[in-house]
Amino acid sequence: MSGFGFRITDGHATRIEIKDALASDADLVWVHLSTNAEHAQSWLRNEAELQDYVVDALTATETRPRCEAIGDGAFLNLRGRSEETLDTTDLLASVRIWAVKGHVFSVTRKPLIAVAEVEKMVERGDVRDPGDLIAAFATAITTDLDPDVAGLGDQLDDCEEQLDAKRVFELRRTVSKVRVAAIGYKRFLNPQRAALEKLAALPGDWLADDDRLHLAAAADRAARMAEELESIRERSALIHETLTDLRAEQLDTRGLIISIAAMVFLPLTFLTGLYGMNVANLPYAQEPWAFDAICGICATLSAGVVIYFMQRHWFGR
Template identity: 85%
Template structure:
């Protein structure tokens, strides 16, 4: 089982072993486990003496952002970007946090980018209590996600600038990729905002006023990103419809050209086919000028049909 621990006293942090963290006394003891092993559940229950409900929540396979008050503490599940490439249906990895006064347990199954940033904040002395630690997690996760959401918007802007009927398939793939990512992020950011707001409103002296303000700021940032993702999703849908319309117009235009060509050659085909029959009795078949007359008639018919279509503006796209 991999993980680490910190003991924080008067703002000074010292890294400790996970096993040694259980007997420590300090302003804050933070134990972080990064594992998918089943014995993590046994350790949390038998060694850390956590409630079965809390242990199950910390080690669950499927999770979504939520916050629940349990006794004198609170359980919080957040979602953030991972160092590993995840499935397109589940783009964000989870961190499960159990916090009480003076002690925090966190568990990740996938390497979370925000964990490294929180470690740096702890080592710099910016974390003094459980409220600071949870606020640090919320701030680090939203700060890491914000540029990614902005990038999705920029990619969609590029697609809008490059709208071209000749690049429909390429642009469709790009727009679909952005839309899938936006849907995947929004799926977790909306409940994440609600979880942070609920945590900020929980009673308890282990959450200071400044912690609640930081949580509210992180929730507001998550709400703004969720709104931006909804806007990206709607814009992607509109661009997709525009590309579909452009493709349909392109097909209609080409079909019109083919139809006009067919209309021009239809009477010519009839005339040449008629005089191409190997039968006797065709008018003027024996006359020496018959071929020239038929050729001239074909030219006149073709010019007449084209002139008619031009007058009716059929060649306009």
């Protein structure tokens, strides 16, 4: 089982082994487990002696952002970006947190980028109690995710600037990827905002006023990102429709060119087919100038059809 622990006293953090975490006497003991469900369940149930419903919540396979008050503590599930490439239907990895006065247990199944930032904050002395630690997680997750959401909007801006019928397929692939990512992120950000707001409103002396302010700020940031993702999703749909129109216009133009070419060659085909028949008594078939005359008639017909289409402004549509 992999993970780490911290003992924090008066803002001073000391890294400790997981096996020594439970015996530590400090203002705050943080234990983070990065492992599969079976190993985490065994340690949390047998060593940490947490209640079964807390252990089940910390090690559940399928999770969504939520917050629940349980006794004197609170369970919080958050989602953030992972160091690994995740499935397109589940773009964010989860961190499950159980907090009571003096102790915080966190569990991740996939490596979470925000964990490293929270470690740095703990080592700098920015974390003194469970409320500080949870606020650090919420802030780190939203701070890490914000540039990624902004990057999706920038990609759409680039697509809008490069709208061209010649690049329809390339742009459609980009827009589709942005739209899928926006839907995947928004799926978790709305419940994450609600979870942070609920935690900030929970009673308990282990959450200080400044912790509640930080949680509320993280919730507001999550709400803003959710709104931006909704805007990105709508913009993606509009750009996709525009690209579809450009593609249809491109096909119409090509069809028009083919139709014009067919109209030019239709009378020529009739004339050459008529004189290509292997029958007797074709008019002027034996005259030496007949071939030149037919070629001249064909050229005249072609020029006449083209001039007619130009006067009707069929070209360039």
